[in-house]
Amino acid sequence: MSVSSKHLPAEERRMVTVETVVKLAGEQNPSEITTAAIAKRMGLTQGALFRHFTNKDAILQAVMEWVAERLLSRLEKAVHAKSSPLAALESMFMAHVDFITEHPGIPRMLFGELQRSEETAAKRMAQTLLRRYGERLNRLFEQGKTCGELDRKLDNEAAATLFIGTIQGLVMQSLIAGDVSHMRRNAPKVFAIYQQGIRSAL
Amino acid sequence: MSVSSKHLPAEERRMVTVETVVKLAGEQNPSEITTAAIAKRMGLTQGALFRHFTNKDAILQAVMEWVAERLLSRLEKAVHAKSSPLAALESMFMAHVDFITEHPGIPRMLFGELQRSEETAAKRMAQTLLRRYGERLNRLFEQGKTCGELDRKLDNEAAATLFIGTIQGLVMQSLIAGDVSHMRRNAPKVFAIYQQGIRSAL
DNA sequence: AAAGATAGTAATTAAATACTCACTTTACTC
């Protein structure tokens, strides 16, 4: 049985669609991803997409849900079983970088959704994802403070902004270099500086 | 005499066009800025734009040139007359944040151009701008190392990535909050962490 | 195997968009 036979049950077809969009976003500007392009990549006619999604925004929303689920669960797994909060933060950072290296289109889509002026469902999903991300970071920061690893007077919000911005900076560099592996190579160096910035003076 | 009479000399009209695009980018997704929208905002018909620009990319290119010039000169001014490299970095950081607060559309346009798959003139301008930015930072890092303010074994590239990413993170937060002033308020706190990360241990 | 439901096709539509062009208006020069 071929992975993608002609007829797929709705649930599977939606999955394939989402994965296709993620793949396409890694190759081109997300705002240029048309329903025709998605369909073509799947070996489907454009109209067929609308059997499974009410409109294009529903596709993007499904993608953002997929991203939120996968990313957050990967981060949680990375944090799990790390003894110290600082080690957990590093593990989380690298897990995020790995995730993006595998799916380079994702940060672009996220940023693209956030800039939308209209209040689309996809945009709301992106906002929710980042809010939950920030909350998770806050918990780790608090733990780090109580166990003495982090600077007691560290500003949580600023530290979270910097954490996410650090990743965003790596994404930008890799966009300029046109090379995804660039990101993974430099991530540890960049995190080292970040760590130095938040941890308590010894 | 009104600032914008009906007929403007070509040079002025181009200037007004660029400023209009920058303004629009602060209000909506840059990829949704159409020539019709630009013209409408200027109180002009759409066709008139093409008297002054050969095509849309030429408009975007002019915008990127405007940005590069203004931003780099502001950064240079901020660095100037600062005695220490670290003080210069902080001044540069705040100048950049101020610039973006005044023109919130600019980071979005930059990022948007960088994601383009085609090699447009505007995209090349954006890449050049960031390259020159990085070079300027490198000079300051080197100065900081020789005068002992910065950690001697600091990785310049990583520090530059983090510097720019830090700003990108602030932009992202303000996008989520839907509030530009958010950025300026948090900038000092975020820079404080960054500074702690790069300076030499005392 | 028949019947009903599900998934896909191919052609079409309406709206949006970058760009063009023949013509008109405005501003400057002698």
Added chain:
DNA sequence: GAGTAAAGTGAGTATTTAATTACTATCTTT
């Protein structure tokens, strides 16, 4: 003030895009 060049108008065009629809192919269930 006439003549001219520059700047703007308004009505186009070709193309792209999301969404619709009448029809067909394929699965599933009894």
